[in-house]
Amino acid sequence: MVIIEWLLNGKRSREVVSLREAKRRRLQLEAFGAVIYWSERI
Numbered sequence: 001m002v003i004i005e006w007l008l009n010g011k012r013s014r015e016v017v018s019l020r021e022a023k024r025r026r027l028q029l030e031a032f033g034a035v036i037y038w039s040e041r042i
Contacts, residue, residue, distance in 0.1 A: 001042050008034040016042070 002022040005014045006029050017025050019041065026036055 003038075003040045003042055004029070004036065005038040006034040006036045008032060 001016055002019055003014065003016050004022065004026060005012065007013075008029070015025070022039070026039065029036060
């Protein structure tokens with residue numbers, strides 16, 4: 001599992017996703033304009 005934290009439209013958000021899904025989710029968030037500021041494998 002991976003914790004991803006990001007900033008989008010002035011709002012900080014956090015999500016836990018599977019390792020398999022993490023890269024796809026990160027790219028998806030960046031495409032929306034989010035700034036990924038932290039990710040950690042748990």
